[in-house]
Amino acid sequence: MTILCAGINHHIAPVDVRERFAVANHEIADVLHNVRRIEGLHEAVIVSTCNRVEFYAASICPELTLDGLRGYLETRTGLEAPLYHHDTPSSVRHLFRVASGLDSMVLGETEILGQVKQAYAVAAGAGATSGTLNRLFQNAFRVAKSVRTETQITRGATSVGSVAVELAGKIFGDLDHRRVMVLGAGETSERVARSLVSRGVKTVIVSNRTFDRAAQLAGEIGGMAIHFDHWQNEFPDVDILISSTAAPHPLVTRERLEPMMRQRSGRPLFIIDLAVPRDVEPAVNRLDGVFLYDIDSLQDIARRSLAVRQSEIEHCERIIDRNVTDFVGWLRRRQHAVL
Amino acid sequence: MERYWLVAASFCFLLSFGHTLFALGSGTFRPARFNLAAMAGGFVFESIFLYQRGQIVQTCPITNLFEVLVFLSWSIVLIYLLVGPAYRLSLMGAFTSPLVLALLMLALLAPVDIVTPRGAHNPWIEFHAALSIIAYGAFGLACIAGIMYLVQERQLKSGRVSELLLNLPPITDLGAINGRLLFTGFLLLTVAFVAGLAAGIAVAGIKAGVSFAIWTLYGTLLAMDRMRLLPTRRIAGGSIAIFIIALVTLPSVSHLAAP
Numbered sequence: 245m246t247i248l249c250a251g252i253n254h255h256i257a258p259v260d261v262r263e264r265f266a267v268a269n270h271e272i273a274d275v276l277h278n279v280r281r282i283e284g285l286h287e288a289v290i291v292s293t294c295n296r297v298e299f300y301a302a303s304i305c306p307e308l309t310l311d312g313l314r315g316y317l318e319t320r321t322g323l324e325a326p327l328y329h330h331d332t333p334s335s336v337r338h339l340f341r342v343a344s345g346l347d348s349m350v351l352g353e354t355e356i357l358g359q360v361k362q363a364y365a366v367a368a369g370a371g372a373t374s375g376t377l378n379r380l381f382q383n384a385f386r387v388a389k390s391v392r393t394e395t396q397i398t399r400g401a402t403s404v405g406s407v408a409v410e411l412a413g414k415i416f417g418d419l420d421h422r423r424v425m426v427l428g429a430g431e432t433s434e435r436v437a438r439s440l441v442s443r444g445v446k447t448v449i450v451s452n453r454t455f456d457r458a459a460q461l462a463g464e465i466g467g468m469a470i471h472f473d474h475w476q477n478e479f480p481d482v483d484i485l486i487s488s489t490a491a492p493h494p495l496v497t498r499e500r501l502e503p504m505m506r507q508r509s510g511r512p513l514f515i516i517d518l519a520v521p522r523d524v525e526p527a528v529n530r531l532d533g534v535f536l537y538d539i540d541s542l543q544d545i546a547r548r549s550l551a552v553r554q555s556e557i558e559h560c561e562r563i564i565d566r567n568v569t570d571f572v573g574w575l576r577r578r579q580h581a582v583l
Numbered sequence: 584m585e586r587y588w589l590v591a592a593s594f595c596f597l598l599s600f601g602h603t604l605f606a607l608g609s610g611t612f613r614p615a616r617f618n619l620a621a622m623a624g625g626f627v628f629e630s631i632f633l634y635q636r637g638q639i640v641q642t643c644p645i646t647n648l649f650e651v652l653v654f655l656s657w658s659i660v661l662i663y664l665l666v667g668p669a670y671r672l673s674l675m676g677a678f679t680s681p682l683v684l685a686l687l688m689l690a691l692l693a694p695v696d697i698v699t700p701r702g703a704h705n706p707w708i709e710f711h712a713a714l715s716i717i718a719y720g721a722f723g724l725a726c727i728a729g730i731m732y733l734v735q736e737r738q739l740k741s742g743r744v745s746e747l748l749l750n751l752p753p754i755t756d757l758g759a760i761n762g763r764l765l766f767t768g769f770l771l772l773t774v775a776f777v778a779g780l781a782a783g784i785a786v787a788g789i790k791a792g793v794s795f796a797i798w799t800l801y802g803t804l805l806a807m808d809r810m811r812l813l814p815t816r817r818i819a820g821g822s823i824a825i826f827i828i829a830l831v832t833l834p835s836v837s838h839l840a841a842p
Contacts, residue, residue: 399749400744400749401744407744410744410749411739411744413753414735414739414748414749414751414753414754415739415753415754415755416753416755417752417753417755417756509811510758510811510814510815512754512755529740532814532815532816532817533814533815533816535739535740537742541742544742545742545743545744548744549744
């Protein structure tokens, strides 16, 4: 029995190609039903995410199965499928790398493990898996857990938005009841605000020199727009300030902030200054309860985290290699026993 | 013979501290049960020691400085075991273990295990003394929370994301925990003082003076925290400073069960 992996991912195909081959959740059972008719194919799992569409199959005749798969996909999409493919053992290694986040666009991201688990659960539920793929996927989940716990591959945040969210969590813990003010509706501040909203922030106030732009962003992220002249009135109740205006001089100075901080009953203030030139005077960081980060410090944190993750790849590969050897050994023993 | 239990407890606390340092250094620290298990193991050994000592001295084993140090260490671990898991403060064990280890080492190595003549058995006095030390246990843990707060604040202010920052609890939570532990300790100490007054203990001047001064300092700090008169970092600093004062003056109030 050979384990075959065939698919397309972000390394070889742009999104406009990937989306043509994507299999929506509600279609997976049907597609599984169809591919199981392919000659030589005994078991199958389909992993379909925004970055990849991959078919894992246990087959006694991998060449025929691969041809059948290509034919099926061409019929389904009307396109020639630019598939890569792997046989045992590289297909096993590939799955272990995918589940561990080593093949992801953001190295070490953990969302993919949940997606692989979901894909396996759907296939198992549809009766499309048996001894070989059951064992393979259980091993993949175990390997991904080992990689996550024994290395630093998931350490830290690797984008400005996720760094901001991580720091906000380390200051406030739960973000549900925190108030965010976006001062200057730029692209980066919008991304940071969206990241915070995705982590539970419910109150976002947007202020921009052009009120229409503030209203547009507020509408998109479920916030409230205010005129730029009024931002200081709302400021005392804000927990997180994201600032990215084009002002030539600092808008928030130590002299202005100090009396406001005294009215906050000890509540901390997290300031994310994305503007160049900076909107917030650096001396503000010396005030009790104020935590100021500018764009350089956020990018520096993201870069360091990514460097740590990259330095861990070799360690992760060693864990994966060890497990690939174990799994292939099990597969061989199983085949000998059957013979 | 019962001292061997303390050696075993020290080993557990050392294991907890060493494991956390290694895990933080290698970047593989995960909030796990290991710290809790090691601290719980140390607590069990200390409890066995205190039980056996209690059997020997036929009273609550806080009759000399040696026993007071062990009882204080036991109280800090007790409060940690109650508070730590509730607030998911896995890393607090790593900060607590060196303090309790230092107290045990001091007890074991310093010549302070001196037999002290006892007065008549009075349960009120024992209650007063035991509760006072448990209150100090809460203050000890408030001191630990204060240290964690200041470490986390320094990390956040410096703009560096270290392994320590990633694993320490949110700074807002640390400030809140510090305040709650100060309140718990102050409440216990107040009840202990009331019990002492109810027992009609005639206390030596210096002991009464030091005890009252510590109680006043904690009361003032707690009031300032509740009324938001001081920033949280100052409250954290105050928790550390007053606990150090309490430890330094401990010998003068060590014979708590004695008049």
